[in-house]
Amino acid sequence: KDIDARELHRAIQLVLDDGECFDQRISKFISYNSRAKDVNLDASLTSKELEILKLICHQWSNTEIKEKLFISEATLLSHKQNIKRKTEAKNILGFMVYAIAKGYVELSELLKAKSD
Numbered sequence: 081k082d083i084d085a086r087e088l089h090r091a092i093q094l095v096l097d098d099g100e101c102f103d104q105r106i107s108k109f110i111s112y113n114s115r116a117k118d119v120n121l122d123a124s125l126t127s128k129e130l131e132i133l134k135l136i137c138h139q140w141s142n143t144e145i146k147e148k149l150f151i152s153e154a155t156l157l158s159h160k161q162n163i164k165r166k167t168e169a170k171n172i173l174g175f176m177v178y179a180i181a182k183g184y185v186e187l188s189e190l191l192k193a194k195s196d
Contacts, residue, residue, distance in 0.1 A: 085191045096181055119178040123166040130184060132159050137176050137185045 125133065128149075135145050146156050163169070167178045179185045 085188060088191065089187045092177075092180065092187060096177065118168065118170075119174045119181075120166065120168040121178065121181055123168070123178070125163060125166060129159050129163050129166075132156070133163055133175060133179055134185055136160075136172065137179045137190060 131149070132145060135148070140148070142153070142156055145151075146153060149156075151159075163175065167174065169175050169178055176185075176190075180187050
């Protein structure tokens with residue numbers, strides 16, 4: 081929470097590049113979620129899956145996503161399962177790693193949105 085945005089961005093980039101991160105707070109968080117860096121960066125998502133992925137990264141709830149996109153719970157869950165299967169993400173952190181690595185969302189954009 082009190083980490084500088086540039087430091088967090090650098091730490092995530094180092095982990096994605098198979099580097100090391102020496103800040104203990106970041107190291108503990110990334111190592112706890114170390115499987116997130118094993119996402120399939122070659123995965124291709126449909127436009128709807130990509131739209132949902134971006135909303136998830138921006139911390140939209142299922143209810144908010146369903147209302148915005150005019151889709152049912154079953155449809156949303158199906159899209160989320162497809163994203164998970166295609167990207168091989170194990171959790172939301174994996175979704176975020178994939179989205180940031182592919183350039184679909186910017187880490188600075190996510191950090192700015194939460195600090196405003």
